Amino acid sequence: MSLKPFGAAALNQPLIGQPGGRSRLETPAAVLDLDIFERNIARLAQTCKRAGIAFRPHAKSHKCAEIARRQMAAGASGICCAKPGELLALFEGGANDLMLSAPIASAAKIDALARAAARGARIGVVVDRLNLVAAYAEAASRHGTRFDVFVDLDTGLRRSGVASAQEAVALACAVTDQASLRYVGVQAYQGRVQHIEGFAARRSANNKANRLLTAMLDVLKQAGLAPGIVSGGGTGSHLLDGQAQVLTEVQPGSYVFMDEAYNPVDIYGAGGPEFGPALRVAVTVVGHSSAGFAITDGGSKSFAPDGPPPRVFLGGALVGRIEWCGDEFGRILPEPGYGTLPIGTVVECTVPHCDPTINLHDFLHVVSEGRLVALWSIEARGRAD
Structure with missing residues (x-):
């Protein structure tokens, strides 16, 4: 609205x-x-299409339902949100395929997300602990709906997510045991990579994160829990992620606007942003x-x-x-x-x-x-x- x-x-x-x-x-x-904005939207979509990787842009950069609609029209697989309030505001603004990319601890907010899902929103959530799995499952069941669930993996950011493959398997198993939850994949965001200015240095840091991620993905696969979606990355790493083919989708945000902080970052290895x-x-x-x-x-x-x-x-x-x-x-x-x-x-x-x-x-x-x-x-x- x-x-x-x-x-x-x-x-x-x-x-x-x-x-x-x-x-x-x-x-x-x-x-x-508008002209620069539309070029930015098209350029990222084309880059991801050529690489065979999906993109789920992050709305924390724009907080605008019209921009979310235009990103979806350009081929986005969904829209990421940083906070429940942001997600719910965009849902009321007409955006419908939304992922909450961080864990939360509020029963009231979980209930609000479940109510939105019951009204028709497709909502994905991330989990980093067993009691959060249980809380999402209970709220979704109570409201007669279902959440898509991503297991949150820590590949070096040290902010959220589990750092061991065994914990990841335990969380994925817990999700699959709940009828009101749908295990759709994992999230592995390495924010420290995004603003490394030099292309080669950024690739090296991204490769290090991907090695940690690949090891966890191998254990999940061996346990019969291979994720359908491996989500992460951002504006600074999306080209590298497309080349590495470890992630299946990226979460760029700043690319729609850009700013002085990103201006020195050689995103494509061509000497410019x-x-x-x-x-x-x-x-x-x-x-x-x-x-x-x-x-x-x-x-x-x-x-x-x-x-x-x-x-x-x-x-x-x-x-x-x-x-x-x-x-x-x-x-x-x-x-x-x-x-x-x-x-x-x-x-x-x-x-x-x-x-x-x-x-x-x-x-x-x-x-x-x-x-x-x-x-x-x-x-x-x-x-x-």
Whole structure:
């Protein structure tokens, strides 16, 4: 269910379709360049298709039901979610094939997931302990539904999952014993691999994780529990995972938007990130400091600052970088040859880290060339529950 525009989005709604509307946005505003976004979507889908590997994109990067629908239309096998609240918000927004990629400990949240499944959602969950298997089985049985279940394997991230093949077998056996659960596979996510900048170093780290994973998969197979799906990976490793053919599907997230943290990562071994910066945050110069800097209306409440500083663009030209000067404000450090931008100038900035940045906004302002073409609601914004 799309949200009715409010705040800056409501003020910007009349600009939809108007020439030059992109440069007249009320700000701060999350801006999605539709042309770059569509190229990113298509490129990943084509790469995975050529490699014969499925992709189940991670919605933690976008939290938007419309983007989830477009990923499914591009061939995704489903959509990953980080938290139950995120998953349930996307379900209410119209997304239907959803996987919760982390274990949880709340009976109330498990019950909410089972109720959604009973209403028609296909929901996959991961398990890393026997009592969680039992909790999912009881809730699904009580609501007359069924969960798809992935056994969570730790291949070096040290965050969740079991690290021994014997524990994996025990969990898979427990799942198969429950009529309200369906054992569909395993998950093995190695997040530390994703942002290794050099292609060769990233391949080496990914191979190390795959050796641990392969050993566990061999034991599962010997026990008659060979997983149908082996899920993991991400934006930084999806090409390598397609080449290695250990995973059967990957879980990329940031590729739809990209950010400054991923910008140095040589994803395809060709010297660049391969995906374009589709997500920007538009801000307005609202004043000039006594030191002569342009001050913008976007600070840490508009950008998640856990990454390299944003680059600032005006009409496609790089004019500076943002330096934080408060929760509400930033200052533009100009590129050589550029002076202080006039008050009222609207600029677009790249983002340090796309996942937590999108969590600060309620709507995406979808643009193509110089026009605002749509507003997409970010249904799971703020759903860290």
